Amino acid sequence: MFNKVLIANRGEIALRVLRACKELGIQTVAVHSTADSEAMHVKLADESVCIGPPASRDSYLNIHQIVAACEITGADAIHPGYGFLSENAKFAEILEAHNIAFIGPKAEHIRTMGDKIEAKRTAARLGIPVVPGSEGGVTDPNQAKRIAGDIGYPVIIKAAAGGGGRGMKVARDESELKAAFQTARSEAGAAFGDDAVYIEKYLGKPRHIEVQVVGDGKGNAVHLGERDCSLQRRHQKVWEEANSPALNSDARARIGEICSKAVAEMGYSGAGTVEFLYEDGEFYFIEMNTRLQVEHPVTEAITGIDLVHEQISVASGGNLSVKQSEIEFHGHAIECRINAENARTFVPSPGVIKHFHTPGGLGIRVDSGVYSGYRIPPYYDSLIGKLIVHGRNRVECLMRLRRALDEFVVDGIDTTLPLFRDLVSNKDIADGKYDIHWLESYLADG
Incomplete structure (x- = not known):
């Protein structure tokens, strides 16, 4: 196991990785731009290093500065989170040359799946259905x-x-x-x-279905079921749930087995997500993300498996913690991505959070790196938190989500919370009858 992990990211995902490292007894290093000096993950990490000014290209995308931070602190591994350098094959190769472990897949797999044309060829060769x-x-x-x-x-x-x-x-x-x-x-x-x-x-009214996989790099892999990410605005996911209301157990098992066999054959290491469009009972591969997804908590909620623990374990040469036959799915989970944006115009709303109160109770999880008095900088993605709700079934989950949204308070900036309060009471959402175009039509209708 690693002694010290540098977290090459910011915001809620940096805090999520930090918590996993602490649970495994691993020392943590937070890197940050000058704009993020007061960020929660910086405050909680064992060590922190400023790697540059606010612009991402000068800080979170600055490979030289990040490698230097590893050398200064003695970190023996890097977790890239999502976004930034998480799917940068060159970054993975540079770390290998410096004897720093990359908590993610091999550079060749990042490169292959990062090229959509080559990814489609590879998927077809591995028996994954393609468009x-x-x-x-x-x-x-x-x-x-x-x-x-x-x-x-x-x-x-x-x-x-x-x-x-x-x-x-x-x-x-x-x-x-x-x-x-x-x-x-x-x-x-x-x-x-x-x-x-x-x-x-072009498919007319498909769902967006993605399958979570984890491989150990030794020819073993499992799938952890699917997530439905069909509620999107401008191809950006807004609301995700597991399992999908559109799939039955046979379809779920069929596509899961196809994906786990494919990543095992690849010799894939770490977490990955195979994404599909789904229409009229058929799956069509669109891409594979070779990293942790923003929406990974809904999978953790229904399986009880910590995906970051799995990433760290296999990256250090360990084995998967479970076999496919041991994985069980329990209940239903929904995640709402809460952005610092106006809920109608979606204009970003940076500024100071005057009051921040998160909901609690059974089945409620909030992943967020902000707090009362925190100033949201204008330089980065507007995601400030994720509300994840779990219930014994989808009806209970929706009722619990409605209650949690009513409890959630963010004062001082605009957020997308009002949008989710509307969606959770919508009949189409309650019935699970939506596709990838539904949300934009809903917003256009006012």
Whole structure:
């Protein structure tokens, strides 16, 4: 086991990793920008190192400064959290060259799954069902036209190196294809420095289903069920739940087994998430995230398995704590991502939190790095906390969530709490009848 772990992140995920390390008896090092000197994880860590000014490129993305912080403090491992450097293959390789363990998968797996075209090829080779589409990058409009004609309209054009909805356009017929193709390439090049795109069949009203997997790097892997992340705004997840209201036990077991076998064959090490669109009883692979997900707590709630513990254990050469036959699913869990944003306009709302009171009681968990008097800086993601609720079934979970949202108080800034108070009382949500387009339609209707 590691002696000292440096946490190369900030906010609630840095605090989440810190807590796991403390439970395992591991010393912790917090790195922070000048804007985060008063952050909770900095206050609670055994040691802290300032790695630069507020801009992420000069601090949390500054590989040189982070490696130097390891050398100064004697940290023998780094946990990257999510975002920032968590899926940077070069970072993993640099750490290996400096004999610092990366608590995550091998660089080759990060690189393969970070390229959407190569990821799709790899998924198909491993027996994971994929969306019909181009086999590689497309640069010629005439080639795009032929491919779209073969798979049938509507089609979606995506940046090969992208995410978060950038470099992603839909063409519903041939007349829309040329403009959508050119715009997607232009956006992809501007956002990612790579204008390669690929074309896939566009599904009308799918769910977004993802399967949590963990591998030990020795050919063993398990799945921990699925999460439904269909409630999204601009391709950003807002509300996640486990298990999905759309799946039955047979579908759950089928896709889980496919995913665990695939990551075992890869020799994958650590936590990962295989993401799908699901429509008419069929799964279609869209990507694999080679890191811990924001929404991992709902999986922990229904399985009782600590995913960060598993990450740390396998990264240090240990084994998985459970076999597939030992994993049981209990009840239902929902996570709401609480952002410092106006609940109607979604304009960010940095500033001082005057009062912060979290709900409590059976089945309630709040992951947050903020506190009363904390100043939210304007430089980073607006996520300030996650409310995770667990119940014996989905009905109980929704009732408990409604109560918890009523107790949650954040004064001094705008938050998205009012949105969740509306959603939890909506009939479609209560019935589990929603897809990836539902939330944007709901918001558009006012």
